[in-house]
Every structure is written in C-alpha cells, then in structure tokens.
Amino acid sequence: MNELHLASAAELSRLLARGEVSSEDLARACLDRIERHRALNAFLDVRPEATLAQARAADRRRAAGDQGRLLGVPMAHKDIFVTRDWASTAASRMLEGYRSPFDATVVERLDQAGMVCLGKLNCDEFAMGSSNENSAFGPVLNPWDTRAVPGGSSGGSAAAVAARLTPVATATDTGGSIREPAAFTGVTGAKPTYGRPSRWGMIAFASSLDTAGVMTRTAEDAAHVLSGMLGFDPRDSTSVDRPPEDCARDLERSVRGLRIGVPKEFFGDGLSPDVEQAVRQALAVYEGLGAELVDISLPNVRLGIPVYYVVAPAEASSNLSRYDGVRYGHRATDYGDLVDMIKRSRAEGLGAEPKRRILVGTYVLSHGYYDAYYIKAQKVRRLIADEFQRGFASCDIIAGPVTTSVAFDIGENASDPVSMYLADLYTVPGSLAGIPSMSVPCGFGKAQRPVGLQLIANYFEEATMLRAAHQFQLATDWHRRVPDGFA
Numbered sequence: 001m002n003e004l005h006l007a008s009a010a011e012l013s014r015l016l017a018r019g020e021v022s023s024e025d026l027a028r029a030c031l032d033r034i035e036r037h038r039a040l041n042a043f044l045d046v047r048p049e050a051t052l053a054q055a056r057a058a059d060r061r062r063a064a065g066d067q068g069r070l071l072g073v074p075m076a077h078k079d080i081f082v083t084r085d086w087a088s089t090a091a092s093r094m095l096e097g098y099r100s101p102f103d104a105t106v107v108e109r110l111d112q113a114g115m116v117c118l119g120k121l122n123c124d125e126f127a128m129g130s131s132n133e134n135s136a137f138g139p140v141l142n143p144w145d146t147r148a149v150p151g152g153s154s155g156g157s158a159a160a161v162a163a164r165l166t167p168v169a170t171a172t173d174t175g176g177s178i179r180e181p182a183a184f185t186g187v188t189g190a191k192p193t194y195g196r197p198s199r200w201g202m203i204a205f206a207s208s209l210d211t212a213g214v215m216t217r218t219a220e221d222a223a224h225v226l227s228g229m230l231g232f233d234p235r236d237s238t239s240v241d242r243p244p245e246d247c248a249r250d251l252e253r254s255v256r257g258l259r260i261g262v263p264k265e266f267f268g269d270g271l272s273p274d275v276e277q278a279v280r281q282a283l284a285v286y287e288g289l290g291a292e293l294v295d296i297s298l299p300n301v302r303l304g305i306p307v308y309y310v311v312a313p314a315e316a317s318s319n320l321s322r323y324d325g326v327r328y329g330h331r332a333t334d335y336g337d338l339v340d341m342i343k344r345s346r347a348e349g350l351g352a353e354p355k356r357r358i359l360v361g362t363y364v365l366s367h368g369y370y371d372a373y374y375i376k377a378q379k380v381r382r383l384i385a386d387e388f389q390r391g392f393a394s395c396d397i398i399a400g401p402v403t404t405s406v407a408f409d410i411g412e413n414a415s416d417p418v419s420m421y422l423a424d425l426y427t428v429p430g431s432l433a434g435i436p437s438m439s440v441p442c443g444f445g446k447a448q449r450p451v452g453l454q455l456i457a458n459y460f461e462e463a464t465m466l467r468a469a470h471q472f473q474l475a476t477d478w479h480r481r482v483p484d485g486f487a
C-alpha cells in the first residue's frame, strides 16, 4: 500500500476493482504527496474537498456495480482546461482567480468516466513556451534535477506525473507542449490527431493547432485515458465526427513487420550526441522486436519552426483579443477612457511572451505583410503535411528524437526567445500536419536527464502509435525509472 504512488493507472484500476483500495484512499494519498512536494510548483490550485467529493462519488458508483476502467483513478488537469470546481487561469495574471461557469469537454468526459481530479497544473502562460518559465505563478522544477526546466508548456503535468504525484495528467500540445515536457521528465506523453479531442473549454492559443492529450507513466494508460477523452463534440467547429474508438485495441499485437520510418532530417546538425545515442538504441530495440527500419526523407520539416512562428502568433493575436478588461479577467483600477482601460488592463495582465506573440501575430496579419508572411506560411504548412503523407507511403509510423537535447537549465534560454523556439524543432512539423505523435522515455543523456523517443503516426492511427509505444515499454524499463527522492 505504501507503493501506491508508483502504480500505473491500470494497476490502480485493478486494485479498485478488487476492492483492495477505495478511490477516497487513493485521492487522499495523492493529495498528501502533492502537499509534500509543493516545492516543485507543479500545482496551481488544489481543493481537497472538491477532490474528495469526486472520490466518494466514484466509490458509490463502484458499490452500485459500475466497473468503468477509469472509475476512481486520480488525475489532474493542465490549467488550460476550464473547470467549475477549480480556478482556471492559463497561468496568467489576466485570469488569476477566474472561475469558469462550465467545464471543458475534456474535463466533462473524464469526469463522466469517474476519474477523480486532484487540481490544476501549472503551465506556461496561455501555453506559450517550452520551459514553463513563462508561468505568471513561477517556474515548475524538473523532479530529475531541480536546476533543470521540466519543459513546457505542460511542465506542471510532466513534473506531476514524473514525481508520482498523479498517475495521469491532461496536457495540451500546440507545437510540442505534450511531447517536449514528457521527454524532459521521462514520462509518456501523447497528442492525438487534431480534431479528435474537443477544444471546447480549452483556453485558446492557436486554434488550428491546439490539441488536448495526456501524460501518463505508460502507453497502456495513455491509450485508455485517450479512449475516454476523444470523441465528436458539436460545440467545437473543428471536431471530427467519427465513431468512438478503443485506442487500446492493438496494444498486445507485436511490432513484427511494422515499418518504422526514420527521417534523416531528424538526425542532422543540432542533435546532441547523447540524445542521438539513446534514440538509436531505441530504434535497435524495435529491430530486435522484428520491426523494419526504413530510411525516409522529409526535407521541408526544417521549415516547421518559421512556419509555426507565423501561424501560431497570428492565431494567438486574434484569440487573446478577448482579454480586454471588459468581459472577464483582469481590469486595471486606474484608467482614463475606455481605450486607456483596455490598454492598461492588457499591459498589466499579460506577460512578456503573450505580448511578444500578439505583436508578431498582428504584424504578420497586417495589410501589406499578410501575403508575404501569413499566406506563405499556410502554403508551406500544406507542403509539410503533404510530405508526411508521402513518408507514410513507405512506413507505418515515423520515429526520431523529441528534442535536440535533454532538459536545459532554468534561465539558460530565458533571455533568447529564438533558442527557446528551437526546442520544438522536431515536434512542430507533426503539429502543423495535425497528425498524432507521442514521446516515450528511452534513456538518459547528459547529467542523467531523460531522453524521449518520438513516435509519429498518420491521421487517426493512434492505436498503431500506442501499440508501438506499449511494445517498446514491454521490452524496456525506462518508463519505470523514478527520480531520486520521489520513489
């Protein structure tokens, strides 16, 4: 029972089913650990009464015969999903203390499945960042090395799962914010196909890219939580109308004969040797399991970063125009006329990174630059998406590194936005294409910091991607490693 925090969601689910633990006990154990590890700054809002009420409701459902696989399993939400029972801030002063009148669809679905929410997780402000240093409420520490960033923007989700504060956390990925922090903290992080999880109630950053997903310890858990999370939502205009799907259906199938595309552009200049070594060893594990490695080329992925940093800020500048001090959020107390009130409210409420993106976005959308930047970026975005389709003609999944290096130090990239943006070199292309991808722990690099293997699948092929990840985890134990002090 002392080892409960080390258990995966699947293991907890079995203990709950056998009546060996109640969901109330589990929730209390997690809340205690969260309290004990406050210094990580992973959580922004914890309300034990709300959590325990959900846990007791789950126990009652089980007593009444409900055997749902996620029922009573603890989890926590990235503070980008709006929740009625906890504050919803997107880690911005602009929304400090904001209480939503409704739950995001993702929150609602996992709630209906009976998962028990432990609170809200820290992140970069409006999910803009790669290190969680942009949170208005302070950085999150990486449990593997508290001098290192946990990655971002879902740094709280990653740190909380890595430190075994929760077995499951939601997260969002616009350009890499699930995969990069998962890689930096040695957890499993999966982003499904764009349009499969609902964006309703997800505080918007770049709407054509924003995708909800999960962080867990195992691919098996990710498959089950995603199955509970995905599905058509008429309230989201880009939601894909497909029948519900069991993302775990292929987990037990071997990878014998699976064709794994290895793009040479993911192993070029800029990739640290320690990361390359761990990723190459992971590819060798797949070969040992009978998969076939296929060399492929994706020449345009190098344009991913410039395209993303036109498209994402353009959409952000539009999405963030809603924070005007009138409808909700921060309002300056001291102002002259209406325009002055809006200016001051935005100046006070928004941090440096959102401001930078609003400026860039407004610029690339302005008359005279729209064709040169925004339209051009959209065209190149299409080329990148098409290139993945050509790649998938000769393979079933694509594999490579998630990041160019292991987690960097807090402060190391903070004053250089461009070097920070390069953290997403390998994750942004898949986001621009809208295809599913994930990070799986595959070893350790410099300073004993974790390395992630990226698996990328074609549209709606989550089950294939998760199967590849699960089979890797059956053959390796990187995902079971626990940072010192958190075992």
Ligand code: GLN
Binding pocket: 127, 128, 129, 130, 152, 153, 172, 173, 174, 175, 176, 177, 178, 205, 312, 424
């Ligand atoms: N790091 C990228 C950015 O700053 C991606 C963020 C994300 O995926 N939300 O935009």
